[in-house]
Each structure stands twice: as structure tokens, then as C-alpha cells.
Amino acid sequence: AQSVTQLGSHVSVSEGALVLLRCNYSSSVPPYLFWYVQYPNQGLQLLLKYTSAATLVKGINGFEAEFKKSETSFHLTKPSAHMSDAAEYFCAVSVFTGGGNKLTFGTGTQLKVEL
Amino acid sequence: EAGVTQFPSHSVIEKGQTVTLRCDPISGHDNLYWYRRVMGKEIKFLLHFVKESKQDESGMPNNRFLAERTGGTYSTLKVQPAELEDSGVYFCASSQFDADGNTIYFGEGSWLTVV
Numbered sequence: 001a002q003s004v005t006q007l008g009s010h011v012s013v014s015e016g017a018l019v020l021l022r023c024n025y026s027s028s029v030p031p032y033l034f035w036y037v038q039y040p041n042q043g044l045q046l047l048l049k050y051t052s053a054a055t056l057v058k059g060i061n062g063f064e065a066e067f068k069k070s071e072t073s074f075h076l077t078k079p080s081a082h083m084s085d086a087a088e089y090f091c092a093v094s095v096f097t098g099g100g101n102k103l104t105f106g107t108g109t110q111l112k113v114e115l
Numbered sequence: 116e117a118g119v120t121q122f123p124s125h126s127v128i129e130k131g132q133t134v135t136l137r138c139d140p141i142s143g144h145d146n147l148y149w150y151r152r153v154m155g156k157e158i159k160f161l162l163h164f165v166k167e168s169k170q171d172e173s174g175m176p177n178n179r180f181l182a183e184r185t186g187g188t189y190s191t192l193k194v195q196p197a198e199l200e201d202s203g204v205y206f207c208a209s210s211q212f213d214a215d216g217n218t219i220y221f222g223e224g225s226w227l228t229v230v
Contacts, residue, residue: 036221043119043223044158044206090158094219100146100165100210101217105158 002027002093006106014114019078021109023065023091026072032101033074034092035065038108044090050074061085086113117141119222121207127228133195136225140189140209146170147190148210148219149182153203161205164190197229 007022025031035047048059055067065076074091089109094101120139128134140147149161161180162172166187175182179198184190194201204224210217 032217034219044208044221046218046220049218094217096217100148100163100170100212101219102148102160102163102171103150103158103219104160107157 002031002095002104004091004093004104004106006089006091006109008109009107010110010112012112012114013081015083016080019063019076019081019085019111021076021089021091021111023074023076023106024072025074025091025093027093027095029095032094033065033067034094034103035059035063035074035076036090036092037087038090039087047076047089081111081113083113083115086111119207119209119220121205121222121225123225124223125226125228127230128197130199130229131196133193134197134227136192136194136205136207136227138190138192138207138222140207141211141220144209144211144220145187146210146212146217146219147184148208149190149192150206150208150221151203152206153200156203158206161192194227197227199229202227202229 003026005024033050036044048057050057050067058064063078091106092103094103122137147164152158160174163170164184181193206224208219208221210219
């Protein structure tokens with residue numbers, strides 16, 4: 001079975017500061033890992049994904065995440081926060097099932113960016 | 116190319132009524148998924164279609180929920196009769212296996228409130 005733990009349901013940073021959102025996973029097989037973002041009143045948008053290629057994955061809007069197998073982590077970072085980054089972020093792990101993916105999500109981290 | 120579209124975007128119904136949510140996946144995607152997020156909880160898998168067949172419906176909460184996918188195109192999720200605890204956001208997603216790991220694309224969600 002797969003599971004995801006996101007540490008910190010709420011994270012607050014100043015504009016221009018480093019963003020670090022933590023995600024640890026548990027998986028019995030090599031995982032595929034994803035970060036999704038949900039802006040207020042919108043759907044889920046894919047930020048980036050890890051699919052066993054490069055361990056450092058770059059996504060949209062300046063975000064990146066590093067897969068660390070030894071730590072079972074896939075933390076999301078951005079060097080400099082912008083006000084427009086305020087949103088809820090979800091880490092997810094997937095397992096293939098019948099040709100498709102079944103995602104298991106973390107509980108989400110609400111990011112607040114302050115002036 | 117159109118993304119995953121869902122209808123209605125918002126719905127308010129009374130307890131005991133019926134609601135039908137519709138999802139149009141990205142054209143050509145064989146895999147269609149339904150997920151749900153109830154207030155304050157994580158996003159949870161409901162079921163997975165491959166074309167018109169139910170591949171995995173292990174997440175369906177009970178027999179008040181019925182999902183169909185006519186002809187392997189659009190899908191509907193019917194809740195009958197609706198209960199208060201069914202309130203939440205229902206996300207539809209679709210994917211097609213590719214060399215890049217079967218990325219799942221989500222719709223904007225259908226926000227259901229049962230009063």
C-alpha cells in the first residue's frame with residue numbers, strides 16, 4: 001500500500017523567501033510522485049512529477065522537487081516566493097493499475113505568502 | 116486542446132435528492148478517474164474507468180454512488196439519495212499511458228453541497 005505524509009498543513013513565508021513544502025511517501029514498489037497545486041476556486045494543476053528519470057525534477061512556475069530514496073522524501077521548493085504562489089499544494093504517490101494510475105494524496109499544505 | 120471538463124461546477128441540493136455530475140475527459144484518454152475531497156479531508160480515489168469498463172471501484176463509499184461511462188467517452192457520477200456527508204468537491208481526471216509516465220490531468224471539480 002502507498003501513503004503520503006505532508007508535514008505542516010499550513011506554511012507561511014515572506015515574499016521573496018524560500019518555499020519548502022515537505023512530503024514523505026511510503027511505497028512497496030518504486031513510486032511515481034507528483035505535486036499538484038490548487039489555487040482558490042480552481043481545480044488541481046500538475047506542478048511536476050517524478051517518474052524514475054532524473055531525481056531533481058523541475059516544474060512550472062519555478063518550482064522543483066528532489067526525489068531522495070534513502071529518505072523517502074519528495075520535498076517541493078522554490079527559491080523565491082511570490083504572492084501568486086499562495087495556494088494549496090498536494091503531494092501524491094501513484095501505482096499503476098490496469099494501465100492507469102491510482103493516486104494517493106497527502107492531506108495538503110496551504111501556503112500563505114506575506115508581504 | 117480542451118482539458119478535462121466537469122459539469123456542474125457548483126450544486127446545492129437537499130438531503131434525499133439526486134445529483135448527477137458529468138465529466139468529459141481529454142479527447143483520446145482511455146483512463147478516467149473520479150476523486151473526492153470532503154471538507155477538511157484528503158483527496159480520495161473513488162474509481163477508475165478504462166474506456167467503458169470499471170477497472171477499480173474500490174473507493175466508492177456505498178451503493179448510493181453510481182458511476183457510468185457511456186461508450187468510453189464522458190462519464191457520469193450519480194448520488195442517490197444524497198446525504199449531508201456527501202458534500203465536498205468531486206474531481207474528475209483522465210490520462211493516457213505514454214512514455215512520460217501516464218500523467219493524470221484533473222478538471223476544475225464539481226462542488227457539491229447537500230443541505
